[in-house]
Amino acid sequence: MLKYIVYCRKSTDEKNKQLLSIESQIAELKEFAIRERLTIVDIVTESKTAKQPGREKFDQVLEKIEQGTANGILSWHPDRLARNSIDGGRIVYLLDRKLLLDLKFPAFWFQNTPQGKFMLNIAFSQSKYYIDNLSQNVKRGMRQKIRRGEWPGKAPYGYLNNRQNKTIEIDLTKSKIISKAFHLFSTDKYSFTQLSLFMAEQGITKGNGQPVSINQIRRILSNKFYIGILTYKGELHKGNHQCFINKKLFDRVQKVLERKSRARTQGLHFAFFTGLATCGECGAGITAEQHIKYYKGTNRVAKYVYYRCTKKKGVCSQKYLSQTNLVSQLRQTIKSCSLHPNWKPYINTWIKEKMDEEKSKVKAKLKTATNRLSAIDQKLSKLLDLFLEDNLDKSIYQTKQNNLFEQKQKLEEKIKQIQHKGSSWLEPLKEFLRCTILAHKIAHKKSALNELRPILKNIGSNFTLLDKRLFLNLNFAYATLATNGRAACAPKTENDFSLLVTPRGIEPRLPG
Numbered sequence: 001m002l003k004y005i006v007y008c009r010k011s012t013d014e015k016n017k018q019l020l021s022i023e024s025q026i027a028e029l030k031e032f033a034i035r036e037r038l039t040i041v042d043i044v045t046e047s048k049t050a051k052q053p054g055r056e057k058f059d060q061v062l063e064k065i066e067q068g069t070a071n072g073i074l075s076w077h078p079d080r081l082a083r084n085s086i087d088g089g090r091i092v093y094l095l096d097r098k099l100l101l102d103l104k105f106p107a108f109w110f111q112n113t114p115q116g117k118f119m120l121n122i123a124f125s126q127s128k129y130y131i132d133n134l135s136q137n138v139k140r141g142m143r144q145k146i147r148r149g150e151w152p153g154k155a156p157y158g159y160l161n162n163r164q165n166k167t168i169e170i171d172l173t174k175s176k177i178i179s180k181a182f183h184l185f186s187t188d189k190y191s192f193t194q195l196s197l198f199m200a201e202q203g204i205t206k207g208n209g210q211p212v213s214i215n216q217i218r219r220i221l222s223n224k225f226y227i228g229i230l231t232y233k234g235e236l237h238k239g240n241h242q243c244f245i246n247k248k249l250f251d252r253v254q255k256v257l258e259r260k261s262r263a264r265t266q267g268l269h270f271a272f273f274t275g276l277a278t279c280g281e282c283g284a285g286i287t288a289e290q291h292i293k294y295y296k297g298t299n300r301v302a303k304y305v306y307y308r309c310t311k312k313k314g315v316c317s318q319k320y321l322s323q324t325n326l327v328s329q330l331r332q333t334i335k336s337c338s339l340h341p342n343w344k345p346y347i348n349t350w351i352k353e354k355m356d357e358e359k360s361k362v363k364a365k366l367k368t369a370t371n372r373l374s375a376i377d378q379k380l381s382k383l384l385d386l387f388l389e390d391n392l393d394k395s396i397y398q399t400k401q402n403n404l405f406e407q408k409q410k411l412e413e414k415i416k417q418i419q420h421k422g423s424s425w426l427e428p429l430k431e432f433l434r435c436t437i438l439a440h441k442i443a444h445k446k447s448a449l450n451e452l453r454p455i456l457k458n459i460g461s462n463f464t465l466l467d468k469r470l471f472l473n474l475n476f477a478y479a480t481l482a483t484n485g486r487a488a489c490a491p492k493t494e495n496d497f498s499l500l501v502t503p504r505g506i507e508p509r510l511p512g
């Protein structure tokens with residue numbers, strides 16, 4: 001017999017109002033369990049984020065599954081269970097070992113089949129997008145502030161945040177230094193570093209007392225805030241703060257900046273991988289370097305790009321890695337976990353099948369619900385007839401009528417839910433598959449270094465270089481494609497697709 005543990009979670013970082021509170025999750029799940037005739041052995045609630053592994057109650061649930069106290073989990077949506085690939089992997093691993101036999105979610109389709117597990121992987125790893133949406137909501141409030149001409153963040157150098165009336169005012173001393181810095185730079189005789197040192201001498205530094213970085217200098221000099229314009233997500237808005245830099249000076253500075261950046265991009269366009277990876281030996285960052293070699297014999301100059309550990313964390317024995325070598329490893333990695341474009345027709349067929357299945361399920365559910373609704377309406381009108389014909393006592397009439405009304409409301413709510421839910425789970429799947437096919441195409445292209453970077457960020461994390469080899473943690477859905485080794489090749493038969501999405505032999509990397 002299947003024994004389910006109910007797991008409910010809502011953490012404080014989830015400000016989304018559409019998310020059910022823990023209490024309503026419990027109520028909904030209990031109702032769901034009655035409807036589906038599920039046996040519940042335990043109810044566990046937790047208010048902690050699932051973005052990182054390490055939740056006490058969640059661990060207890062998995063322990064109980066290991067011990068055989070329960071063999072099913074009932075939760076509102078996969079994102080209640082896991083929003084990081086490690087916890088997601090642990091659940092799939094329990095399914096693989098048949099310790100966990102079923103998962104039920106009112107808001108998500110799951111079947112304990114290869115395809116079902118694949119979908120689950122996607123639901124766990126795509127929650128990243130969900131987190132992005134969340135911060136979108138917070139940003140909405142900021143946008144409104146900007147429309148009113150107020151800057152919602154920290155005041156730029158030379159200005160002060162007035163905490164009382166929540167405005168931004170000119171800092172009388174520091175604004176003079178910033179103004180001087182603009183003037184110096186506009187002469188085109190100062191480098192970013194010189195400017196940063198000048199500002200430090202005058203008393204403008206980072207919070208820790210260090211001179212501001214070159215990138216910050218660049219941002220200061222190009223910040224339109226200084227000429228009264230607020231830039232937010234590419235939109236420009238007029239600010240109501242006072243300015244101490246005039247437009248003419250600002251424009252001269254922009255010209256110098258442009259010239260400098262042209263010179264810079266010619267030298268540094270290769271650094272697409274830096275900032276993404278760390279050294280596998282010491283944990284310091286990876287940096288790029290260009291070496292120019294002159295060949296006397298052929299009178300030729302060749303440029304070589306190398307990646308190496310910055311060694312900022314102390315002694316480290318790691319050697320250089322050439323860009324050619326690194327890029328070929330990166331392309332190989334992307335290829336191994338992405339889909340050959342020839343999979344497209346098979347995938348489309350499969351998705352269409354699932355969509356049709358889902359549609360007919362929704363249709364059937366809607367039919368039952370609307371039938372019940374009209375039955376209630378009939379009862380209501382009969383009741384009214386009885387009352388009007390004086391065959392019913394007023395108090396009895398009212399109780400019965402209220403009761404029916406309540407049922408009707410619940411049913412209407414349910415119909416709305418069914419219509420809304422539909423085949424929503426297929427959309428993230430389609431998007432995921434579209435991305436992996438695109439990734440595969442880009443990995444094969446010769447000259448697209450800057451296109452590799454966003455793909456890399458999507459497929460995995462913890463990029464490290466160790467002894468000239470690249471290591472990373474693939475996100476779970478990509479890891480599923482990679483383990484089979486079949487995804488990157490053209491498919492042979494239609495059945496291949498279900499084999500492809502079978503998450504076989506992946507053991508999750510446990511923390512610690």
Ligand SMILES: [Zn+2]
Nearest residue numbers: 279282309316
């Ligand atoms: Zn190192």
